[in-house]
Amino acid sequence: MDLKKITNKIIVKGKNYDMPFSKGVLARSLTAAGMKPSEAYNIAKEIEKMLNERGIDTITKDEIRKIVYEYLISKNYESIAEKYLLWRRILKKHPIIILIGGASGVGTSTIAFELASRLGIPSVIGTDSIREVMRRSISKDLVPMLYESSYTAWKALRIPSEVNNEDIHILGFERHVELVLVGVESVIDRSLKEGLSVIIEGTHIIPGFMEEKYTKMPNIITLILTLSSEKMHKERFAARAKITSRPMERYLKHFEIIRKINDYIVKKAYEYNVPVIENISISESVEKCLEVITERFIYLDKKECEVNREAITGNNKVL
Template identity: 40%
Template sequence: MIVVTDPERRIKLPFSRGILTRSITLAGVDVGVAYIIATEVQKALEGRKAHVVTTEEIRGLTYGSLLNHGLKEAARRYLFWRQLRRLKVPITILLGGATGVGKSTLATELAFRLGIRSVIGTDTIREVMRKIIAPELLPDLHTSSFLAWKTVGPVSGGKPLIRGFEEQVRHVAVGVNAVLERTHREGFNAVLEGIHLVPGFVEPDEHDFMYVITVGSREALEAHFYERSLYSTRSAEYYLEHIDSIIEVQEYIVKMARKHGVPIIENVELEKTVGGVMEGVIERLMRELGE
């Protein structure tokens, strides 16, 4: 067994090819290539017949292997991520988007790769608020986002569907903004996801990373609902029955994202979507930290 020591943090851990693979993917390297590089590093360590190595040695071997594969930019990003970990720069990522676009799956995958332990859904925040606030006071909290229009009064101008959705978002945003305030105050990493993360309603810090996730077609959204139903108790038929309303909500969220300059990412394939978000995060961090 190869033991890895970190003199700065004074810890000793067994070498893990899986952990190294995850670290390499943070630099924007495809997971398959990252696994190959991690395997090369492991073989190099075994060739040295050393039972104890430092994190610095592993960092150097990984950097060299990335360069040997012609991944110069990825090698630079890899070193940057390692530096970022030592600096303990807090990262908060917000993923908005309509029902069924894959926000929860994306949030979980991002958290895993970035080593973030807190994943918070706005549906959870809304559920807590439901227990505190009676339906008679805020009826829009107690229904689906695309059915909240049924709880609002007559609308003069505009679309009832969007008016109801805005009311629900405005109320849930109180809880969302409270969570954001706590993450900023305590400086811990978090991924927030949910339909209520609408640009213009939530108050992210200038250092937070906000994205709106979309699907490009009605057929793609239908496929998402059917796939989701395989792994949960949520029936695809219920959402398909309201798919026109869900698409209208998506169009509204996209419009708000464009208005407030929030990046929009189409979720065609999970690996590419994860890569797109991580690339955006690292590029901005490198600019801000002058790398």
């Protein structure tokens, strides 16, 4: 389809498809690189104006990235410019898998959707949704624990030695995580195979439980959220109850267990050197997440440069 026939906007030509230029998409890319949203939108407007003044009606993605980069440099946004190119370069080459873990109520889904919006990642999947899919193919009689919540999973423990364990709540949680991670790893495998970026969030993202092959992949990034304040944690459940169908009473009834799970997840994160982010402010948490992701992208970019340099050096030796 010729987009110029149905829109008067500038057309950005990609490898597989074309799309109209969007100030919102560009602004989102700039905020991901660390620019304030208001500044990012103003810059996007200025670049759109500049393209129109030049009479450009069609432009490639690479050309627009070059223009954005040079414009940012001219406005003394050197750091943002470098990060902008870094993000575009990495996201173009690799599917990025972001795993966000944390106990019920600490805000993993909120942060996941905010990050997805900033990064242009189209898919956010909750581990609870993965568990629901697994339930449809596995009966309750066969695996009763799958039909419990993470904080009530201990009720499905059957082996006497497990039931008598002094920390039965954590043991039940661990068994629950092991079950759901089978589905989580399947989602990761499919995303890697199809080259699609995805954010997976939920209680079942626990450092040390996933297969080592995933934790060693530089394009799989794990983050853990927490709330140290019990008062704030309870308030989050109250706020969520107002906008969803989830009753607050169920969570408050099991609040002590949920807090115990929170402490356990944080302990595991420190044990495996996974970043822990105190999720008091959504905007600050998103910025901290972006800092961690950017650091990983810098590492990825550096590794690729080293590989390319070695390949060139090796070829020269052969010649």
